Amino acid sequence: MMGFSEGEIIELTGVIAAVRSFGSERKYFVNSGDATFSFRTRDNLAAGDVIRLEGIFESLADFGIAARKVTVLAAKDADDAYNTVERKIAQNAGLKGGMLSENPASAALRGGMEAVARKILAAKGLNRFVMLRFHGDADGIAGALALRSVLRFRAYQQNSAIYSPREAVNDIGNLRHENRPLMILLDFGTNAESMDGLKLLRAAGIETVAIDHHPLHAAVKPFIGMLLSPWLVEGLEEPSKYSAGYLAAEIANMCGAENADAYAYAGIACAGDKSDVMRSGETEKKAALVLDYLAAHASFGNSLDFYGDVLKNGELFDSLWQQGSDRIKEAVENVLPRVKKSEKNGIIIYVIPLDGIVVKGEFPNRSKVTTAIFENFSTDSPMMALGYGKGTVIARCNSAFVAKGAGLSEIIKRVSSDMKDFVVAGGGHAKAAAMKVQEGYEKSVVERLIGEL
Numbered sequence: 001m002m003g004f005s006e007g008e009i010i011e012l013t014g015v016i017a018a019v020r021s022f023g024s025e026r027k028y029f030v031n032s033g034d035a036t037f038s039f040r041t042r043d044n045l046a047a048g049d050v051i052r053l054e055g056i057f058e059s060l061a062d063f064g065i066a067a068r069k070v071t072v073l074a075a076k077d078a079d080d081a082y083n084t085v086e087r088k089i090a091q092n093a094g095l096k097g098g099m100l101s102e103n104p105a106s107a108a109l110r111g112g113m114e115a116v117a118r119k120i121l122a123a124k125g126l127n128r129f130v131m132l133r134f135h136g137d138a139d140g141i142a143g144a145l146a147l148r149s150v151l152r153f154r155a156y157q158q159n160s161a162i163y164s165p166r167e168a169v170n171d172i173g174n175l176r177h178e179n180r181p182l183m184i185l186l187d188f189g190t191n192a193e194s195m196d197g198l199k200l201l202r203a204a205g206i207e208t209v210a211i212d213h214h215p216l217h218a219a220v221k222p223f224i225g226m227l228l229s230p231w232l233v234e235g236l237e238e239p240s241k242y243s244a245g246y247l248a249a250e251i252a253n254m255c256g257a258e259n260a261d262a263y264a265y266a267g268i269a270c271a272g273d274k275s276d277v278m279r280s281g282e283t284e285k286k287a288a289l290v291l292d293y294l295a296a297h298a299s300f301g302n303s304l305d306f307y308g309d310v311l312k313n314g315e316l317f318d319s320l321w322q323q324g325s326d327r328i329k330e331a332v333e334n335v336l337p338r339v340k341k342s343e344k345n346g347i348i349i350y351v352i353p354l355d356g357i358v359v360k361g362e363f364p365n366r367s368k369v370t371t372a373i374f375e376n377f378s379t380d381s382p383m384m385a386l387g388y389g390k391g392t393v394i395a396r397c398n399s400a401f402v403a404k405g406a407g408l409s410e411i412i413k414r415v416s417s418d419m420k421d422f423v424v425a426g427g428g429h430a431k432a433a434a435m436k437v438q439e440g441y442e443k444s445v446v447e448r449l450i451g452e453l
């Protein structure tokens with residue numbers, strides 16, 4: 001921090017971070033990257049404006065300046081100055097040391113996490129308008145809640161894994177009056193299908209940060225300002241288990257979130273995505289189920305704070321948990337009699353017809369039911385479960401299965417290229433994946449998948 005003395009003539013370039021009205025005058029707070037100064041003027045300035053300020057340093061108490069001349073910078077000068085100020089705030093920001101979990105991903109991605117943490121703290125220092133879209137499941141919600149504890153933003157639940165041009169156009173429309181808005185995509189948006197949406201954001205000049213653990217489509221990289229993905233780490237085993245919510249919780253922790261909160265959200269995120277990166281106990285597992293159950297029912301997009309409140313409301317939480325787990329139990333009981341067990345090359349296979357039992361848009365969805373059946377038959381021997389119905393095929397397998405040869409995403413890739421006419425899209429993680437197929441061909445795709453074993 002540089003030193004100032006009262007009465008000193010001062011000249012600085014900075015970004016208006018906040019405005020307060022005092023009668024006909026307004027008090028402005030300008031962040032130079034080294035400090036935040038305040039001054040009053042009748043000039044009409046807006047948050048986000050980049051200004052050149054000349055005046056006399058008046059008071060050490062609030063870094064007050066008696067303004068003599070205020071010039072609003074425009075175009076390229078403003079952009080350059082803004083970037084300099086942002087960079088300074090980011091560099092000066094103090095990050096909390098220590099990771100929630102020491103693991104191969106947190107070691108390799110530490111620099112990337114710190115960069116996102118600094119970007120967030122700079123956004124906070126500049127009072128930037130931030131929009132965050134989070135995937136509508138426990139992982140995405142827990143990550144968004146972790147970030148919520150260190151940053152203010154407008155949150156939207158994203159129910160699809162794809163950032164579509166429709167959503168991008170909507171967002172661009174909502175952000176068009178904001179000065180240098182920042183968009184954060186959490187737990188989705190780095191797949192090939194999101195490319196068109198990302199391109200539009202980029203073309204509209206909206207800076208984007210993506211935190212995701214879904215298989216990364218390398219071609220999206222140029223359209224994302226800052227990308228944090230375990231798929232960027234070469235040679236990392238099971239990248240997808242470093243769930244987006246876990247990564248977000250590490251970042252929130254660096255930004256100064258309460259340790260207990262950061263741990264809790266990381267644990268819920270991992271419980272939701274069945275990841276062993278964080279140890280999740282009964283509490284985290286229950287919370288993940290409650291969030292998944294809630295997310296399936298919330299048709300309104302702006303639900304994040306409601307989710308946060310529910311986690312703190314014992315009675316509502318308990319009754320949601322009870323309902324959610326009852327619904328899973330019921331679905332499992334209904335499905336179990338139809339499950340067909342077979343064995344091939346030492347692999348136990350469970351095939352689960354889901355049509356007529358799982359209703360679209362209802363809880364639990366196909367993927368949850370498949371997971372529940374998979375867990376019901378859990379064993380240390382190589383094993384896989386395949387659920388199918390209404391144009392989808394869901395696959396789950398255990399570590400012993402992956403150790404025998406290929407992970408699910410690889411097998412799906414092979415089947416997709418062999419069955420181009422029937423498979424619309426497919427992909428996922430080594431132990432959990434899904435395919436969209438033409439209706440009526442689910443069973444043939446399932447047989448083809450088994451044929452690959």
Ligand SMILES: [Mn+2]
Nearest residue numbers: 139187244273
């Ligand atoms: Mn996730």
